Structure formats: C-alpha cells, structure tokens
Amino acid sequence: MSQGEHAEHAEHAEQVEQAQQARQTEEAEHAEQAHRRAKGVAPVAGGTARPVSPLWTLGLFRSELTVTLRRWRTLALLGVLAAVPVLVGIAVRIETGDGSTAGRRGGGEGPAFMAQITNNGLFLVFTALAATLPFFLPMAVGVVAGDAVAGEANSGTLRYLLVAPAGRTRLLLAKYATTVTFCLLATLVVAVSALAIGALLFPLGDLTTISGTRISFADGLWRALLIALAVTASLLGVAALGLFVSTLTNSGIAAMATTVGLLTTVQILDQIPQLHAIQPYLFPHYWLSFADLMREPVYWEELRKNLALQAVYVAVFGSAAWARFTAKDVTA
Numbered sequence: 616m617s618q619g620e621h622a623e624h625a626e627h628a629e630q631v632e633q634a635q636q637a638r639q640t641e642e643a644e645h646a647e648q649a650h651r652r653a654k655g656v657a658p659v660a661g662g663t664a665r666p667v668s669p670l671w672t673l674g675l676f677r678s679e680l681t682v683t684l685r686r687w688r689t690l691a692l693l694g695v696l697a698a699v700p701v702l703v704g705i706a707v708r709i710e711t712g713d714g715s716t717a718g719r720r721g722g723g724e725g726p727a728f729m730a731q732i733t734n735n736g737l738f739l740v741f742t743a744l745a746a747t748l749p750f751f752l753p754m755a756v757g758v759v760a761g762d763a764v765a766g767e768a769n770s771g772t773l774r775y776l777l778v779a780p781a782g783r784t785r786l787l788l789a790k791y792a793t794t795v796t797f798c799l800l801a802t803l804v805v806a807v808s809a810l811a812i813g814a815l816l817f818p819l820g821d822l823t824t825i826s827g828t829r830i831s832f833a834d835g836l837w838r839a840l841l842i843a844l845a846v847t848a849s850l851l852g853v854a855a856l857g858l859f860v861s862t863l864t865n866s867g868i869a870a871m872a873t874t875v876g877l878l879t880t881v882q883i884l885d886q887i888p889q890l891h892a893i894q895p896y897l898f899p900h901y902w903l904s905f906a907d908l909m910r911e912p913v914y915w916e917e918l919r920k921n922l923a924l925q926a927v928y929v930a931v932f933g934s935a936a937w938a939r940f941t942a943k944d945v946t947a
Contacts, residue, residue, distance in 0.1 A: 675785065679793040683759060689797070692755040693804050699751060700743035700809035707732050707739075708816045728906075735822045736813025737832070740839045741909065743809035744802070744846050748902050749882065752801055752846070753853045757874035759797050760857025763790040764940065766867035783941050791858055791933065798850040799843075806843045828911040838908050845905040849921060852898040852928030853878060859936040862943060895920075898928050 683689055711733045728745060731738040764787075767773035813819070822835045830838075857874040864870050878899075884890055885897045894900050901921035907914035 676789040676792050679789050680796055683793050683797060684800075688762075689759065692758060693801060696747060696751055696755060696801055696804050697808040699747050700739060700805060701812050703729075703743055703746060704732070704736075704739050704809070704812040704816050728909075731823070732813070733817055735835075736815075736817035736819050737810070737822055737835050737839060739813035739817065740806050740809040741842060741906070743805050744842060744905070745903060747805050748846055748849065749899070752798075752805070753850060753878050753899070754875055755801050756794065756798050756850050756853050757857045757878050758871045760794045760854045761861050761871035761874040762867040763794060763858055764861040765864050765870035766861075768865040769867045783943075784937065787858070787937055787940050791854065791936075794854040794858060795847075795851065798854055799847045802843050802847045802850075806839060810839070824911045825906065825909045826911045830911065842905045842908050845908065845918060845921075846902075848925055849899075849902045849905070852925045852932070855929045855932035855936065856898075859932040859939065862936050862939040896924070898924060900924070 707729065728738045728741040732742060764773065820832055821829055822832065823829055853874075856877065857870070860874045860877070861867075861870040864873075881897050882899050885894050885899050901917050901924060904917035904921045907918055
C-alpha cells in the first residue's frame with residue numbers, strides 16, 4: 616500500500632471515529648433529556664437551564680409519585696395492607712359464628728375495638744388500623760422512604776436528576792411529599808378495605824363510643840376519617856427517618872433494611888418497662904392515641920403530644936437528610 620493510501624485510510628478511520636463519538640454524545644443528550652422530561656424536570660436547551668416554575672415542581676412531584684406507585688413492590692405492599700382487614704374480618708366472623716364475643720380485651724385501645732365488630736362493621740376500620748399501625752404500615756412506609764434516594768442512586772438515575780434546574784432541595788422535598796402521599800394512601804387502603812369487608816360481614820348503623828355514648832353512623836364515618844388522618848400523621852416521623860437513611864447509602868436494599876431494622880428496634884425499646892423515662896420521646900409511643908377520637912368528648916392531650924413528637928422527628932431527620940443530600944457526592 617502506498618504512502619498516499621495509508622494517509623487516506625488513516626483519515627477515513629479518524630472520520631469514522633469522530634462520527635461515532637458525535638453519535639454517542641447525541642444519544643446521551645437525548646437519553647438525558649428524555650429522562651428529565653419523564654421526571655417532570657424542565658428541559659435544557661443549549662446547555663442553559665430555564666428558570667424553574669411551580670408547574671415544573673408539581674410535575675416533578677407527580678412524576679415521582681407515578682414512578683413510586685407503578686413499582687411492583689409498592690403494589691405488593693398495598694395488596695398486603697388491603698388483605699389484613701379481610702383476614703381480621705373473616706377471623707372475627709368465624710370466631711363469633713356460635714354467638715360468642717370476639718377478642719374482648721380491656722384498656723379501650725386498639726384490640727378492644729374487636730369486641731364491637733359484630734355489633735357494627737365500622738369498628739373493623741378501627742381494629743384494622745390498630746392492627747396494622749405497629750408493624751405493617753410503618754414497614755411499608757420505611758420501604759418506600761428508604762428506597763427514595765438510594766434506589767435512584769443504585770439504578771444510576773440520580774445524577775441525571777441532580778443536573779435538573781429543580782435542584783437538590785426541591786428534589787428532596789418532592790421525594791418526601793411522595794412518601795407522605797404514600798402514607799395517606801396506605802392508610803386509606805386499610806380503612807376502605809376494612810369498611811368494605813365490615814359492611815359485607817357485619818351490620819352497620821349507630822355505634823357506641825369508648826365512653827359509652829351513642830353516635831350516628833355518619834358521625835362514626837367522620838371519626839373514622841379523622842382516625843385515618845391521625846394514623847397518617849403518626850407515620851410522618853418514620854417517613855423522615857427513612858428518607859434520611861436513604862441519603863446515607865447508594866444501596867436501596869440496605870436503606871430499606873436499615874429503616875425497618877431501626878423501626879423494629881425502637882418499638883421494642885418502647886415496650887421495655889425499665890426504659891419508661893425515654894419512651895415518651897420515641898416516635899411510636901403515642902401511635903395508638905387515635906383511639907381517643909372514639910371517646911365522647913374527645914381526649915386531645917395524647918393526640919397533640921403525638922403530633923408534636925412527629926413534627927420534631929420530621930424537623931430533625933428532615934434537616935439531616937437535606938444537609939446530607941445537598942453535600943452528597945453523587946457518582947451514580
């Protein structure tokens with residue numbers, strides 16, 4: 616091969632290589648823009664970010680919520696939560712088939728509602744929430760919150776989100792808002808499932824409160840809604856804790872396992888009598904205070920303590936998550 620042919624061949628190879636690099640760069644830019652649009656983030660034109668509007672922030676939240684609810688893991692968790700009231704209702708129906716009273720216990724909290732289910736199916740809502748709040752609901756929230764940031768880092772999509780004009784703070788707020796929305800959705804899934812199976816297996820009508828007074832069925836439904844909101848508020852501290860843990864690692868599984876492990880540990884500590892001095896400061900301590908909404912008049916003291924305690928946990932772990940996330944060196 617002559618020297619001229621060698622030069623021509625080298626020039627051709629260089630042109631092919633440049634064309635391949637240009638195509639790869641263009642494909643990467645298109646993939647990034649597509650991912651940003653899918654996440655509800657304002658696209659970048661010419662390398663300059665457009666000012667972020669509230670609509671883009673809302674789009675980011677909507678996209679985060681859609682992605683979360685479409686995951687098979689989320690759907691499986693909601694399915695398990697919906698099944699708990701069904702199992703409780705069937706168990707009570709079988710147990711009381713001979714006219715006996717189901718699971719009567721003293722104290723007026725949580726399982727004490729079970730004794731009233733056969734008289735009014737609405738009590739299955741209260742019983743199901745009391746049964747799922749200590750473990751099932753916070754575990755589901757811990758899984759979703761723990762995967763919020765670490766899951767993105769593990770899948771390699773977090774770095775694309777961080778280039779967005781929405782910024783790290785808005786992204787973190789969108790993820791926490793998504794987790795809070797899941798808290799409400801999970802609670803409503805339990806409540807609606809319990810109401811449906813309660814109406815199917817037991818009579819409905821006026822009901823007797825823990826204080827012994829009679830209230831209408833409409834008033835009972837209103838209190839059931841307030842109880843669902845109180846249960847949702849009880850999960851806000853867990854959501855903030857899980858989000859903070861999620862910022863500490865790039866492994867979604869590790870974040871979820873750590874969050875659920877911390878939750879279990881704290882609940883064990885809350886049951887040890889020797890630790891009564893610190894128990895009022897543990898986030899699950901006032902969880903079952905929602906039962907006071909079924910008193911006449913309503914006892915607000917422990918409900919207010921629960922809301923204040925959850926607010927403290929949200930402030931502390933939310934601030935810690937923000938400090939960690941805004942300084943996080945993201946490589947994935």
